[in-house]
Amino acid sequence: MKRRDFMVASGSALGAVAMGSCMTTRPSRPSKAKSIMDRVMTYRKVDAHGHLLDPDRPDELLKAMDLVGIERAAISRPIGDNPDQFREQNDAILRAMKMHPDRLLGQCYVNPLHAADALEEVNRCLGEGMIGLGELYTHAKISNPIYFPIVEKCIEERASIMAHARADLSLLRPHHPETTPATTSASKDFVELAKRYPEAIIIHGHIGGGGDWEHMVKTLRDAPTIYVDTSGSCTDEGMIDFAVRHLGVDRLLFATDINFETGVGKILAARLGEDDRRAIFWGNFNNILRLRGQHAD
Amino acid sequence: MRIDAHAYMGHWPFRPLRGNTCEALVRRLDENEIDRALVGNINGVFYKNPQWANEELFADCESFLDRLVPFAVLNPTYADWEYDLEICRKGFGMAGVRLYPQYHDYRILGDGCTEAVKRIRDAGMVVSFSSRLVDRRQRSWMDSAEDIPMKNILHVVRQVPDARYLILHAFTPDFANDDVVEAVDGVDIQFDMMYGTATQQIGPVLYDLPTGIAALGPERFSFGTATPFREYPSHVIRMELLESALADPKALAAVWGGNASRLLART
Structure with a gap:
């Protein structure tokens, strides 16, 4: 008997507003909710956009990853502006990678305004096994020539x-009050970079993490070399489906940006075939990692 | 019993919502094995006279009153709203009123809002504020409503501590903050948990749900999803992870629906 049938049969379907506290003691526990966790754990997952919050406790991050079945995560610590600061953050990521080489993948964070130091740091980080750059932040738009050597x-x-x-109104329509620095990359800045460097592997951060995701997706539609990560706290229903419709499954990369429940939930909620869901959760980013020989399998 | 304390029907003017009828909501509850939902009509946020929306809601959910608990949307600055309140309560059997000062052109800190809360309290209905309807970062250029800070909601709670409250899109960086703990002491108030996490990895727009529950008590939190604005599975996953974090299974049952059931039982 399904739970709903059980409820009706047991006379617990009450009127519109009268519900007694005795209802709270019902012992039945769900098949379906458990099956949601079964679904969560069904898919191999690699997180394309993660962060290490406590530099000394990567084990805490691993615990959270385990809760939702994330096997590997690309992580960074985008904190600080000067070279000493970004080197320190990257050192923390390198330590975490070395502690958990099968789980944690490093993304190198730099401030491109310190051009020489930033390039030197990128060389160091990639040389020590990081997979790429991330999360490049708001110091300069990603299309700024200062990024070109990197x-x-x-x-x-x-x-x-x-x-x-981001796709805040203040970026898209500058007469609106500023809600993010004017140097924040908007989707069109990624498109500009991709046109200049079509061979670059560019990942547009979090369509759920900052602004009008419809605008983001439509701006990126005709820039086929740009990947989009699905992270961010926004879990609007239909967001992933809209991205799939306009960008195609192959350009979407599962990611959390430290939103584990919603990071996974939004991919489960999307109306996808199983192969497509697996591609987003795992295959697409694993294929990017394959280019540097850092994939799993 | 599992109750979604935060659901909607109706239209959002700035993007289409799928499954935005009461019938579709019931299907969604079935898919996720949720017993009931507290539902309001989004249209009431935008109609000058929100009573149209309450009539729409009642008509749309009349066949599903065993599953859906309708909440009115009212604007206490609009003419004759007290009469509409009475119709919603006595005619439609609505259990609560959702107030949207950020959309209905009045100040939550104003005397008028406090008086409205008292009227709703006196009608025996739940008072519901929502700090937002969508993430401000993605707002339309036509949607100029600001988020309501938790401290402003708590100001009203201090003014009218004997009302019953359900706070939607409830977000504060720290539910264990002394101000929050003090303001809700002795008050029948519940928060949805849309921005909570049970993973102990607290990103910039999240709070630690087990810590919040420990500080305020499990009786202060209710499962809520904001469907159909938001997708459903994330919220169920959050509850599943919370199960591991809460030692007391009764606490989990309370959050799943016992608290909402208790809140409604007094209407």
């Missing part, structure tokens, strides 16, 4: 470039 290095290394993206 991008060219990543092309040479077949390393991915993941950057923070």
Whole structure:
């Protein structure tokens, strides 16, 4: 008997507003909710956009990953502006990678305004086994020429470039009050970079993490070399389906940006075939990692 | 019993919502094995006279009153709203009122709002504020409503502590904050948990759900999804992870629906 049938049969379907507290003691526990966790654990997952919150406790991150069945995660610590600060953050990521080489993948964070130091740091991080760059933040738009030497290095290394993206009104229509720095990358900035460097592996950060995701997707539609990560706290119903419709499954990368429940839930909620869901959860990003020989399997 | 304390029907003007009828909501509850939902009509946010929306809601959910608990949307600055309140309560059997000062052109901190809360309290209905309807970062250029800060909601709660409250899109960086703990002490108030996490990895727009529950008590939180704005599975996953974090199974049952059931039992 299904739970709903059981409820009706046991006389618990009450009127519109009268519900007694005795209803709370019902012992039946769900088949379906358990099956949701079964579904969660069905899929292999690699997180294309993660962060290490506590630099000394990567084990805490692993616990959270385990809760929703994330096997591997690309992580960064985008904190600080000067070279000493970004080196320190990258050191923390390198330590975590070495502690858990089968689980944690490093993304190198730099401030491109310190051009020489940033390029040197990218060389160091890729040399020590990081998979690429991330999460490049709001110091300069991703299309700013100051990034070009770094991008060219990543092309040479077949390393991915993941950057923070927003689509706030203040970026799209500058007469609106500023809600994010004007140097924040908007989707069109990614398109501009991709046109200049079609061979670059560019990952547009979190369509659920900052602004009008419909605008993001439509801006990126005709830029086939750009990947989009699905992370961010926004879990609007239909967001993933809209992205699939306009970008295609192959361009979407599962990611959390430290939103584990919703990161996984939004992919489960999408109206996808099983092969497509597996591609987003695992295959697409694993194929990017394959280019540098850092894939699983 | 599992109750979704935060659901909608109706239209959002800035993008289509799928499954935005009461019939579709019931299907969604079935798919997720949720017994009941507290539902309001989004249209009431945008109609000048929100009573049209309450009539629509009642007509749409009349066949599903064993599953759906309708909540009115009212604007206490609109003419004759007290009469509409009475119709919603006595005519439609609605259990609560959702107030949207950020969309209905009045101040939550104003005396008028406090008086409205008292009227709803006196009608025996639940008072519901929503700090937002959508993430401000993705707002339309026509949607200029600001988020209501939790401190402003708590100001009203202090003014009218004997009302019953259900706070939707409830977000504060720290539910264990002394101000929150003090303001809700002795108050029949519940928060949805849309921005909570049970993973102990607290990103910038999240709070630690087990810590919040420990500080305020499990009786203060209710399962809520904001469907059909938001997808459903994430919220069920959150509850599943919370199960591991809460030692007391009764606490989990309370959050799943016992608390909402208790809140409604007094209407």
